[in-house]
Amino acid sequence: MAPRFLAAAAVLALAAGLTACGSSPTESTTPEAPAATALTVWIMRDSMSDTLLSTFERDFEAARQGVTLDIQIQEWDGIGQKVTSALASNDAPDVIEVGNTQVAEYAASGGVKDLTDKVAELQGADWLPGLADPGKIDGRQYGIPWYAANRVVIYNKDLFDKAGVAPPTTRDEWIDVTTKLNADGNQGIYLPGQNWYTLAGFIWDEGGDLAVNEGGTWKGGLDSPQALAGIDFYKKLQALGEGPKDSDEANPPQADVFAKGNVAQLISAPGGAVAIEKANPELAGKLGFFPIPGKTAATPGAVFTGGSDLIVPEASKNPDLAYEVIKALAGEKFQTDMAKEMSYVPNRVSLGGVLTSEGASAMAKGAANGHATPNSANWAAVEAKNVIKEYMTTYLTGTDGPAEAAKASQVIADILNTKS
Numbered sequence: 001m002a003p004r005f006l007a008a009a010a011v012l013a014l015a016a017g018l019t020a021c022g023s024s025p026t027e028s029t030t031p032e033a034p035a036a037t038a039l040t041v042w043i044m045r046d047s048m049s050d051t052l053l054s055t056f057e058r059d060f061e062a063a064r065q066g067v068t069l070d071i072q073i074q075e076w077d078g079i080g081q082k083v084t085s086a087l088a089s090n091d092a093p094d095v096i097e098v099g100n101t102q103v104a105e106y107a108a109s110g111g112v113k114d115l116t117d118k119v120a121e122l123q124g125a126d127w128l129p130g131l132a133d134p135g136k137i138d139g140r141q142y143g144i145p146w147y148a149a150n151r152v153v154i155y156n157k158d159l160f161d162k163a164g165v166a167p168p169t170t171r172d173e174w175i176d177v178t179t180k181l182n183a184d185g186n187q188g189i190y191l192p193g194q195n196w197y198t199l200a201g202f203i204w205d206e207g208g209d210l211a212v213n214e215g216g217t218w219k220g221g222l223d224s225p226q227a228l229a230g231i232d233f234y235k236k237l238q239a240l241g242e243g244p245k246d247s248d249e250a251n252p253p254q255a256d257v258f259a260k261g262n263v264a265q266l267i268s269a270p271g272g273a274v275a276i277e278k279a280n281p282e283l284a285g286k287l288g289f290f291p292i293p294g295k296t297a298a299t300p301g302a303v304f305t306g307g308s309d310l311i312v313p314e315a316s317k318n319p320d321l322a323y324e325v326i327k328a329l330a331g332e333k334f335q336t337d338m339a340k341e342m343s344y345v346p347n348r349v350s351l352g353g354v355l356t357s358e359g360a361s362a363m364a365k366g367a368a369n370g371h372a373t374p375n376s377a378n379w380a381a382v383e384a385k386n387v388i389k390e391y392m393t394t395y396l397t398g399t400d401g402p403a404e405a406a407k408a409s410q411v412i413a414d415i416l417n418t419k420s
Helices: 008-016 050-062 079-087 100-107 129-135 157-163 171-181 196-205 225-238 254-258 272-279 319-329 332-342 349-354 358-367 379-384 387-397 401-416
Strands: 037-044 067-074 095-099 144-149 152-156 211-214 217-220 265-268 287-290 306-311
Touching: 037 319, 050 067, 050 319, 050 332, 079 095, 079 100, 095 100, 095 319, 100 129, 100 306, 100 379, 129 144, 129 306, 144 332, 152 157, 152 272, 152 358, 157 171, 157 287, 171 225, 196 225, 196 387, 211 401, 217 401, 225 387, 225 401, 254 265, 254 272, 265 272, 272 287, 287 358, 306 319, 319 332, 332 349, 349 358, 379 387, 379 401, 387 401
Parallel strands: 037 067, 037 095
Antiparallel strands: 095 306, 144 306, 152 265, 152 287, 211 217
16 A cells, blocks of 8 residues: 656647748748647556546646547556556557556566656656665666555554553554553554565664575575564564464455454554544544654654556657656656645655645655565565465464574575576
């Protein structure tokens, strides 16, 4: 739990208005209408509201004579293969929304346009690092950040008041507060054993990573001292609730568990509150939000920055206009409108202040310390094999955690170093 002018038509219009030498002054000099240019844009299902997209389409077309947008909504199911096929074809769309961690895989195909020379114009120095970094491969920017979302802590205000505690701002405070909440039949926190995005944040806080590239060779990072410190903190926090050690947030749905009313905290994107209130309407208005605490109060805890980037296929027949679409979607006006309507974190750090709801504000604060998964085209295979999830269960239930960390690190290295 984004995204994100070479007016050829105008040039044609001017050229059409020129008359041949020796023409009669009575001949018409009215310029011909420019040839229509249709741009195809793929947007993922439910990424944006119909209102946002229709307004953008109207404004973009109004500013460019003869240009029309064909915004096509795509389904997440099977999108990877569909995008891969499109990039390899001669009939690709002009702009595609892709998950930020997918850019490396698509760029490896050679079918994505290098937009490095546009970064400065798009104010790339202000981009959220966790959203922008996955779009950069070998120092070249292929994916332009569109929108972000990251996890926060959702808490039950009634249970916090009953325990006489306030939202913590450091990890040590978090353990103390959660211990006090874990009383009178209540769970201090519901944290399943395989919430690996949360674990990644703890590892990043310690200065470690899931994997590192050393001289062109990947090395798994779960067995580093920093990563072991991160999972030790996870284990300590997870023990202050009754979350299963062998499943993730979806099994059972953690919103349903929280909705029972005896869970004080869970880690989720702010939108998880909607599912909680739907399951138990009596909790409406009783939910609060705060950023995942960091090691010190000065910096919120590190978080995985999920979201979407925008890419231009090499096969686009209108690359200059495609860039204009991206420029507008990644620009301040659309980013501000999007943040207000969708409660997404904008692609720029400086725009975080436009988020005013409690949940969105907490998310924006956490996004400032956002990170991404290792930038490898093979990372998707690590996730598909559940390497980190299975390792977490073994670590939480076994007796030799460091040995299990070393095994999991080797599996990650083997996958990332596999040549396609």
